Amino acid sequence: MIVKVKSPGRVNLIGEHTDYNGGYVLPGTINKAINFKIFKIKKSKCEVKSESINKTLIFDLNDFKKSKTHWNNYILGTIDFFLNEGNKITPFKCLIKSNLPIGSGISSSSALISGFSRAIIELYNLKYDKSDIVKIVSYVERKFIGLKGGIMDQFTINYGLKDNLILLNCSNSIFDYINFKSESIGIVLLNTNVKHSLINSAYNDRVNECIIAENLLNSHYSDKRRLANYTYDELNEIKYKLNLTVYNRAKFVICENSRTLKGAELLKQSNFQGFGKLMYNSHQGLKDLYDVSCPELDFIVNYTLKLKYVLGSRMMGGGFGGCTINLIEKNKINIFLKDISNIYLDNFNKKLTPINVSIADGLTYKKTN
Ligand code: GLA
Numbered sequence: 001m002i003v004k005v006k007s008p009g010r011v012n013l014i015g016e017h018t019d020y021n022g023g024y025v026l027p028g029t030i031n032k033a034i035n036f037k038i039f040k041i042k043k044s045k046c047e048v049k050s051e052s053i054n055k056t057l058i059f060d061l062n063d064f065k066k067s068k069t070h071w072n073n074y075i076l077g078t079i080d081f082f083l084n085e086g087n088k089i090t091p092f093k094c095l096i097k098s099n100l101p102i103g104s105g106i107s108s109s110s111a112l113i114s115g116f117s118r119a120i121i122e123l124y125n126l127k128y129d130k131s132d133i134v135k136i137v138s139y140v141e142r143k144f145i146g147l148k149g150g151i152m153d154q155f156t157i158n159y160g161l162k163d164n165l166i167l168l169n170c171s172n173s174i175f176d177y178i179n180f181k182s183e184s185i186g187i188v189l190l191n192t193n194v195k196h197s198l199i200n201s202a203y204n205d206r207v208n209e210c211i212i213a214e215n216l217l218n219s220h221y222s223d224k225r226r227l228a229n230y231t232y233d234e235l236n237e238i239k240y241k242l243n244l245t246v247y248n249r250a251k252f253v254i255c256e257n258s259r260t261l262k263g264a265e266l267l268k269q270s271n272f273q274g275f276g277k278l279m280y281n282s283h284q285g286l287k288d289l290y291d292v293s294c295p296e297l298d299f300i301v302n303y304t305l306k307l308k309y310v311l312g313s314r315m316m317g318g319g320f321g322g323c324t325i326n327l328i329e330k331n332k333i334n335i336f337l338k339d340i341s342n343i344y345l346d347n348f349n350k351k352l353t354p355i356n357v358s359i360a361d362g363l364t365y366k367k368t369n
Contacts, residue, residue, distance in 0.1 A: 007115025019150025022226020029160025077144030105317025160362025194321030276312025283314035292319030
């Protein structure tokens with residue numbers, strides 16, 4: 001039997017750093033993906049080969065440990081999960097090809113773990129569903145990568161639907177599809193090609209600061225809630241108990257959560273103009289209150305402010321580099337990309353990589369004998 005899996009990346013229109021705070025997010029899967037082909041082999045070791053990054057990992061199912069490289073750990077951590085649960089896995093070969101840029105904030109790592117999990121599930125006929133894959137990704141991130149990540153990426157990858165965004169409540173995984181299709185408005189990602197080496201530890205710092213704020217709120221108010229579900233007024237009532245950094249983080253999360261709900265309503269009414277303004281507000285908060293932006297991201301967002309045909313722009317994903325997401329009038333995209341790429345190169349002496357995306361289906365798979 002051969003199993004083929006296509007595991008896409010994701011964009012997030014709004015609702016950044018709200019997922020691990022029990023808030024709302026508004027992501028969708030894109031037309032760029034990692035492809036897997038997996039089959040059993042009569043050898044003693046497993047072989048996982050990625051053509052795109054020119055890497056081969058060979059390991060023994062009975063004797064492997066955490067590696068020093070993240071990529072290996074995504075694979076090994078996934079296998080560790082299935083073996084720990086008592087599943088019988090025999091040697092296999094897995095070939096991977098991808099057109100998903102790595103480390104640019106469009107979830108190549110969740111796409112890798114989700115797709116590889118699905119490949120293993122189907123090859124060995126294991127009894128796990130989409131919601132289990134969401135948990136497997138969290139297991140691998142926490143145990144093998146050391147990242148206290150939320151569920152947005154893996155949820156989106158597994159539940160994504162063409163031409164629809166997912167309004168996901170991350171405190172209970174209840175979600176709604178919101179149609180996102182426009183003849184005139186397109187989504188363009190601009191990859192700054194900036195990669196922050198300490199991104200995981202900076203991300204975990206934000207998670208920990210939010211936990212401090214949530215605990216203080218929960219010790220003040222009797223109905224215990226996740227941080228995103230408090231109001232700005234409730235936060236201000238205990239402002240005196242929080243240091244400024246923790247207060248700023250909490251303020252951002254609470255405001256971003258309201259923006260996400262408001263944004264979803266605006267999109268339902270096809271009010272892209274109004275939605276775009278919320279994207280700019282989101283960026284401002286990510287920069288000033290959450291402190292996860294960088295000069296390159298700020299430069300691009302600022303540049304678009306004066307362009308009428310850019311409806312909204314903001315940094316996307318964990319931050320400290322990666323991409324901005326831009327809502328642009330389709331007939332102006334080419335001219336915009338030409339201008340911004342030249343200006344970016346002049347200012348930062350780095351290449352800007354544009355990625356045109358559309359909202360496509362989530363993870364799919366096929367089995368053949
Ligand atoms: C990363 C994480 C997500 C989410 C975003 C920020 O992409 O993987 O879970 O927290 O950052 O919104």
